[in-house]
Amino acid sequence: MNVMVHMIFIMIFLAANNNALAEQVHRYSHRSSGVEKKSLPEKKAGKQNGSAKKAPSKTAKVPQKPKNVSSKPQKKETVPSKAPAKTPTPRPYERNASDSKTEVAQLLQRLAELGAVSSIIPLLQDSDPGVREGAIEVLGQLDAKNAISSLIPLLKDENDSVRNKAIEVLVQFRAREAIPVLVLLLQEKDSQMRINAMAALVRLNARGAIPDMIRLLKDDNTTVRTAAMDSLAELRAKEAVSGISALLQDNDSRIRIRAMEVLALLDGKEAVPGIISLLKDKDDRVRVSAIKALQALDAKEAVTGMMLLLHDNNAEIRSMALSLLRTVKAEEAVPEMIPLLRDGNPGVRINAIAALEELRGEQAVPEMLPLLNDSVGSVRLQAIDSLSRLQKEEFIPHIASLLHDKDERVQTRALELLAEIHRKNAVIPEKKTIADVAALLQSPNKNLRAKAAAALKELDAKEAIPDILPLLKDSEEEVRLEAIRALAQLQATESIPALVHFLKDNEPKIRIAAMGALVVLQGKEAMAEIAPLLKDPVPEVVYATKERLSQLQNPLLTAVISKSVNLLIVLCPILAILPLFLNGAKFFISITVFIGSLFLFRQLANLSLDTPYLKEGALLGNVYLIGVLLIFGAALFLKASWWILVSLIKGSPDGEEDHLEARIK
Template sequence: MHRPPHVLRRNGSVIRLVLSRRHGALLSWALGIVLGLHGGLAASSVSAASSPPKPALTATARQAAAFYKSGEYDRVLQLLQSVAPGQEPDREMIRYALLSQVKLGKPEEAFKLYLRLIPAGQPDDPALLRDVARSFILSRVRDSQEHVRIAAYTALAEIGDKDTLPLLEDGLLDSSALVRARSAEAIGRSGMAGHSSALKRTLRDEAPGVRIAAINALSDAKVSGITEQLTEIARIDEGPESIFALAGLYKLGRTDVLIDISNAATLPDPEVRMAAIGILGRLRRPGSLSILSQAVYDPHPAVRAFAAGALGEYGSPEGVAPLTHSLGDDNPRVRSVALTSLGRLALPETRSVIQPLLRDPDEQVRVSAIEAMLRLGDATAVLNAADLARHPDPSVRGGTAQALAVATAPKALTVLESLLKDQQPLPRLMAARALGKSPLSTVISPLKLGLQDSDAAIRIASAGSLLQALARTGKSGSSR
């Protein structure tokens, strides 16, 4: 039984507007997962990874340590506040105070102490920074504002942390269908789907998008005991959910259902066709390429876009011809997705068909052309990105940030840093997320700035990206 809805404060946030629109299209979001087109907490939930070291402590620091170990976090903070003005507190006292703020679910205050402990220009403490970043996310999973909870569970899905399973299962009971779907996705990415009985119960959720997310997570993990439920869904459902159930059965060994999925790619319902095409792209079966290639001629533009995306997911050079055809589609969304797929194929010979679309009349198509050129290793596309990063439309600037996530040229970081300081929240949000996916090695410092953003959702996104960056570095020393 779901919790009653929370009362939401409405302050005109662009992020809230974007998320509310997505809330009205949960099923489309669930279909998009197949292709990647979208493209205060209890102390026990906080990581203890950064246990304080044990050098020789001053008397005050020993007292702080004693309070911390006994769970008297407020008293640790009182000790710090009792330091006389003009006197610098002991570093270990600051560390214990920081960890106390983390335990109390106050990441903003913890980060202020981190900056006192690790001034600018000094090597970061990865373990300590990791705990602070986790706190930014975990402290917001029960926020009264839906868009903040969505941001928190989105971050959890991206980092795939096994330690958060109880929290993710709690999210399956949220009043928001988007939060529940994100929770199901996060459980799947954490590798814990096989250990979650709550996720199995989500197969009976009232929202189709949530049930689809659960089907994907459970079948990807090859969880036993769901075959009967999936068979029943495939038998009685007439919409996209039945196709996802068939895909789940295929992953569990029922290879005979592939023909049913293939046949669904030509059924009258466009949403069913999209689901089937997306799944065929992901399954990458040899006989499916012809179906995907034919689907770029579908009368429905959304289906053609899914076909273009599925060809990129399929990953065969034989997809170049139908994707090149899609570059001439009247619908800008189709052209945009086709460009993204050509970039994913990473074939140098496609440069000649991608480059002209850097001058496409549609800005979002130009953004996708930039991403495709960057995937081909063309660093000059960063100049095109820098131009679009000054576009008056915040959605174009946000899309530009997303495209720069694949850039390897150091100059891309300068553009992302400028977008992280944008006046509108959407470009800042997309820049924060892009930095988490960026292959560049110098993203820690800008993400630390993102932790100080005025918007809670952007602080959460920055924290999630920071955790991804720290996981990539895997260093015990400097993370700058």
């Protein structure tokens, strides 16, 4: 009964609330009617004659003269005609502006919460633009696509904010039916409205509006012309190439630059002649953009113009011209490029080296060699890289001298090249080179010390072992690691005591590296030294130790271990279920065998090289063990249940009777 009363109360409350909302909506959607509409002619009349607002109207009644009042006070009778004695009673629709806006916002919020789209749509016709804009926004929040037909007329609203909000929501709704009206907005006097309309058409993928957008390429407003190019670029409107090409002659350099960018995006190869003409533009930015556009269009016909830019006053333009000539394989430009190896700008020299490497190959080596002594380190690096790729024997003798370079980047690159060339069995003056490399082991730069140790390892420089040994005490972990690897590779047995000490180093990487070095230097003798690391607190170290120990095992033993693991994988589940079928002593023996087999499986799996996925800690190994233990637990549970059931049966009177009869028989 109480529930029924509550339900009736809630229904009455909602009905009253909806009626109140409907009344508010009706009042706000008809605020321009009634008394207010009647006052409009009076307002218009007031605009025609400003002074008439204060004078009484012809139809107004003139106040009667009191009987007992003398003629002196008669002058005061004109006062009521200038200002009414009483303040007019405010109409219901007349409110303070801020209060009205607040009330409208609250109303829209309540309608939004109720999802009352049908009550919001009438507010789109409200006389207040703020109400119309708010109603549009709420419809957008509610994703009320059924209101599209009511929103489209607002694209012609006299208020810019209302129109912009209508555009925003219609685009959100992907309302393609709004495209015809949006196309009309491209002819609006307001430039921002034309721009907004283009943006909306792009988002609606209105390719049918492309011809109308092309016309805006001739708009008087620079911003509109730019927006038109951007919109056509987004629509990939290749039919606009001709119209955009015309903008290459625009007075505004920004328009010319953007036109080239869009033409490159649209692959407008027919515009190449116009772009080439801009290589002579007075504006550096325009010339730079022209080079970029021609490079993107792979315009080989621009070679002649590009060669002229190799002598441009702007270093960036000279550098970009080199890049373009390199891209189009302009071998005819090589004679013009060679002098740029001596250009005053390092960036130009770097690009000249790269271009000549690609276009001239080994023939460019004589011109490049002097740049190994360039004053700028980055130029020397480019020369080293190019010469090393050309694989010219003339370059090899210069590597040793680069080890003394003042730029550490150059020294590092020289060390790397030494190792690479040695691996390719090229002839290197080893004694002099090894001495120069060993000197770098004392460098203050940690990376250089590490690279020097690695290079000596690659050069198989056993005579450098005494120089490498001190690096075992280096403060940098990276240097110590490279020293350990180098000493192991060079078979430096004198380093064994230090390596044994490193097995207790605080850094896991050092312990692992030392372990690997001891295995290389001692073989099986290292097993006793590294075995304690099986109890290391770091899992990576434990895993590495097991791997090293496995490597030291006898191949036959390794094969036996692998076969045993595979056998136990099958046997353990069988042994887990076996106790279910055994009684007495056999039952307990089967449990003992199962536990022993499981323990043996775990140990052998950790030693096996063929089944790393079953090692301790591995996901599959853990899943397997849990599965086997579950089988074993299920078998014991069933066995215990059977024992209990048998005991109950034997304890019953019928069971005892059957038992006695069996004994008598």
